[in-house]
Amino acid sequence: MSAQPLMSLIAPSRYSQGRDAIARIGEELARLGEVPMIVADEMVWGIVGETVTASLEAAGLPVHRVSFEGHATAATIDALADRAKELGADVMAGVGGGSVIDSVKAAGHLAGIRWASVPTIASTDAPCSALSVIYTAEGAMEEYRFFPRNPDLVLVDTQLVANAPVRLLVAGIGDALATWPEARAVARARATTMAGGAATMSAQALARLSWEILHEDALPAIAAVGRNVVTPAVDRVVEANTLLSGLGFESSGLAAAHAIHDGLTAVPQTHHLTHGEKVNVGTTTQLVLESAPTAELDDFIRFTTAVGLPNTLVEAGIDVDDHDSLRTVAEAATAEGETIHNMDVEVTVTTLVDALRFLDDYSARVRKDAGLPAPAPMHQH
Numbered sequence: 001m002s003a004q005p006l007m008s009l010i011a012p013s014r015y016s017q018g019r020d021a022i023a024r025i026g027e028e029l030a031r032l033g034e035v036p037m038i039v040a041d042e043m044v045w046g047i048v049g050e051t052v053t054a055s056l057e058a059a060g061l062p063v064h065r066v067s068f069e070g071h072a073t074a075a076t077i078d079a080l081a082d083r084a085k086e087l088g089a090d091v092m093a094g095v096g097g098g099s100v101i102d103s104v105k106a107a108g109h110l111a112g113i114r115w116a117s118v119p120t121i122a123s124t125d126a127p128c129s130a131l132s133v134i135y136t137a138e139g140a141m142e143e144y145r146f147f148p149r150n151p152d153l154v155l156v157d158t159q160l161v162a163n164a165p166v167r168l169l170v171a172g173i174g175d176a177l178a179t180w181p182e183a184r185a186v187a188r189a190r191a192t193t194m195a196g197g198a199a200t201m202s203a204q205a206l207a208r209l210s211w212e213i214l215h216e217d218a219l220p221a222i223a224a225v226g227r228n229v230v231t232p233a234v235d236r237v238v239e240a241n242t243l244l245s246g247l248g249f250e251s252s253g254l255a256a257a258h259a260i261h262d263g264l265t266a267v268p269q270t271h272h273l274t275h276g277e278k279v280n281v282g283t284t285t286q287l288v289l290e291s292a293p294t295a296e297l298d299d300f301i302r303f304t305t306a307v308g309l310p311n312t313l314v315e316a317g318i319d320v321d322d323h324d325s326l327r328t329v330a331e332a333a334t335a336e337g338e339t340i341h342n343m344d345v346e347v348t349v350t351t352l353v354d355a356l357r358f359l360d361d362y363s364a365r366v367r368k369d370a371g372l373p374a375p376a377p378m379h380q381h
């Protein structure tokens with residue numbers, strides 16, 4: 001007889017958020033080490049380089065900044081870990097988006113030092129977690145890598161988030177909106193969370209709170225970020241996207257929405273979409289698969305359309321009659337070990353393809369009734 005699974009909640013050691021938080025990076029990293037290595041791409045460094053340098057110097061820390069390009073790939077991670085050893089770094093900070101943050105978590109772990117997430121955008125719930133998603137050089141999802149602990153620090157500057165393109169905040173909202181439906185599905189199926197074991201009530205409450213805050217504050221926050229201003233709604237949405245969704249997904253589990261995201265990365269048509277945009281197609285599909293009440297599905301379609309998130313195949317760049325691509329997506333989403341198997345309904349390639357193909361016409365009808373624009377390909381150049 002196997003032991004009853006433990007309930008576990010895991011979290012970063014410290015989460016700090018606020019306007020101009022990046023100017024405090026020196027004092028925050030000084031708690032963790034004496035030789036920090038800052039990883040940032042050229043664009044991000046162009047924006048924050050001077051502020052970070054001044055802050056590190058004021059804290060009496062040396063300034064070692066390492067450039068970053070591309071995705072969180074195994075090769076990139078190995079190179080960053082080697083660089084940390086050469087520098088004698090004892091703490092690594094990833095400053096930027098999801099790719100640099102996931103790379104630094106994995107590289108910090110490999111190098112055996114402490115690590116910090118310093119997101120400059122609120123586009124995913126990756127910064128707080130003890131896992132990284134590893135991609136191939138071509139951008140297809142390869143694996144989840146799990147670490148024995150969460151970041152030592154997550155530092156979020158809300159003014160930087162507000163200065164970034166609004167599409168990135170919208171992406172983070174898409175990623176965070178998946179948290180509660182996925183948590184709920186995992187609980188129903190009594191499946192295992194990303195943290196291992198069963199979910200605590202605390203993690204489920206955080207997941208649900210992120211859902212409620214986003215329904216209340218997402219639209220005003222999007223309007224504020226369109227003007228590059230930080231309002232209380234921006235503060236709440238940044239916390240929902242980063243902390244609540246981060247703790248919520250990790251300690252209450254992932255289900256179909258993220259597995260369908262992973263499936264969508266297996267076809268090139270979707271590579272122009274952000275993580276959160278693909279996740280939102282996944283969440284909408286999950287609601288169909290789990291027979292969510294029609295009112296809930298319709299609300300979700302209306303709300304995410306108003307937010308600017310895709311909830312159909314056509315928006316993701318896939319033709320509803322492209323059976324080969326849909327099969328590729330569904331096979332990847334239902335592969336062994338995928339979180340789609342955390343549902344209390346069995347999802348097969350056939351049932352998933354049908355649920356995906358159902359969305360285009362149905363979403364179009366719900367939108368028409370609500371006076372919203374019909375689904376059309378997004379972000380095509």
Ligand SMILES: [Zn+2]
Binds near residue numbers: 124125175275279
């Ligand atoms: Zn996600």
